Structures are given as structure tokens and as C-alpha cells.
Amino acid sequence: MGIVILLTGCPEAEEPFVEPVARPHVAVLVAEGFHDGEAYMPMGYLTNQDMIITVIGPETAMVEAYNSDFTIIIERAVGNVVVGEFDALLIPGGHAPADLSEIPEVVDFVEEFFYSGKPVAAICHGPLVLAAAGVLEDRTCTAVGGIQEEMEEAGADFVDEEVVIDGNLITSRTPPDLPAFSKAFGEAIHESFDPDIPRAIPPQPGI
Numbered sequence: 001m002g003i004v005i006l007l008t009g010c011p012e013a014e015e016p017f018v019e020p021v022a023r024p025h026v027a028v029l030v031a032e033g034f035h036d037g038e039a040y041m042p043m044g045y046l047t048n049q050d051m052i053i054t055v056i057g058p059e060t061a062m063v064e065a066y067n068s069d070f071t072i073i074i075e076r077a078v079g080n081v082v083v084g085e086f087d088a089l090l091i092p093g094g095h096a097p098a099d100l101s102e103i104p105e106v107v108d109f110v111e112e113f114f115y116s117g118k119p120v121a122a123i124c125h126g127p128l129v130l131a132a133a134g135v136l137e138d139r140t141c142t143a144v145g146g147i148q149e150e151m152e153e154a155g156a157d158f159v160d161e162e163v164v165i166d167g168n169l170i171t172s173r174t175p176p177d178l179p180a181f182s183k184a185f186g187e188a189i190h191e192s193f194d195p196d197i198p199r200a201i202p203p204q205p206g207i
Contacts, residue, residue, distance in 0.1 A: 017198035024087040033095030036065035045182035084200030093124025101132035119188040121170040
């Protein structure tokens with residue numbers, strides 16, 4: 001009598017893929033102390049553009065904005081997502097980016113995402129995470145004026161403009177820039193989105 005061995009739960013690849021999707025999927029990176037408008041205004045704009053939004057952060061939790069009583073739920077921990085799941089990355093400002101820049105797992109994810117070539121948008125203090133990821137060398141960008149020195153130390157060409165687009169990088173300064181920032185980010189996503197590319201399956205616990 002023959003012996004049959006059934007193997008289950010074996011991953012076929014580091015980032016297994018599923019069927020293509022019809023709508024862009026955008027990751028929004030936040031932590032405690034995010035800026036309410038810089039998160040919610042672009043999220044609302046992209047949602048109205050029929051995009052899927054997932055809020056990611058250091059760990060799943062409800063976190064509060066530094067400038068209001070607004071809260072947001074981090075739906076997925078950075079350690080449990082893969083770049084291949086998403087079509088774009090948004091990094092709002094506030095106090096959160098300084099803390100996010102100190103978390104190696106977050107910095108590594110942002111670096112990998114940036115070099116994937118997909119759109120990455122950051123506003124106000126958001127580019128601090130990009131500086132920590134070491135991706136601003138020879139890039140033209142903007143941010144809130146208070147972090148100009150950090151941007152230039154990271155190798156960026158800092159300019160004081162409403163929206164700056166350099167390849168897959170979209171940056172803006174402060175909340176008054178949000179309408180133009182959201183529009184530019186949305187356009188970049190639509191231009192780069194390919195519905196025929198399969199998306200990665202998120203890592204599953206115990207697999």
C-alpha cells in the first residue's frame with residue numbers, strides 16, 4: 001500500500017500573488033501624533049477617486065492626532081504588510097514622522113517602497129521618514145520649513161513650493177497645500193496604476 005504525504009501551509013514565494021485588482025490600493029503611514037488634516041484630506045480625496053485605503057503603522061491601534069481630538073485606526077502593522085500589496089504610499093505630517101523615523105522596521109519598509117518606483121507622497125514633517133530611509137539623495141523636494149536642514153543633510157535639493165514632483169516622489173509643505181498635494185498624488189497614482197499586475201497576499205500568521 002502506497003504512502004501519500006500531503007503538504008499544506010508551504011509558501012511558494014516570499015510575496016505570493018493573487019488576482020489583479022481593478023482599483024489602486026494606497027497605504028497611509030501614521031502613528032500617535034499624526035496631523036489630522038494631512039491624513040484625512042488626502043484619504044478622503046483618494047476615496048472619492050475610488051481607491052482602496054489601508055492605514056498602516058508600527059502596530060495596530062487607535063491613535064490620536066496631535067492637533068485635535070481626531071483619531072484614526074491603524075489597521076495593519078508594518079511588520080505584517082508587504083510592498084507588493086499596495087500601489088502608493090502616503091506619509092502625513094505631524095509629530096508622528098519623527099517617531100516613525102526611529103523604528104527600523106518602518107524605515108526599511110519605506111525604503112523598499114520608494115525604490116519599487118510606486119508613488120510616494122509626503123507632506124509637512126512626513127519627509128523626515130524618507131530622510132531616515134536614505135532615499136532623498138539628489139532628489140528635489142519640499143516640506144515644512146522647519147526641517148529644511150534635515151532634508152538637505154539627507155542629500156535633497158530643498159525648494160519652497162506648493163507641490164514638488166520628482167519621479168515617483170510627491171512632496172508639499174503645510175496644510176494650505178493639501179488640495180494641490182492631494183490632486184497631484186491622485187494623478188500620479190492613476191498614471192502609474194496597472195490593473196493587470198497581481199497584488200501580493202499579506203503575510204499570514206503561522207505561515
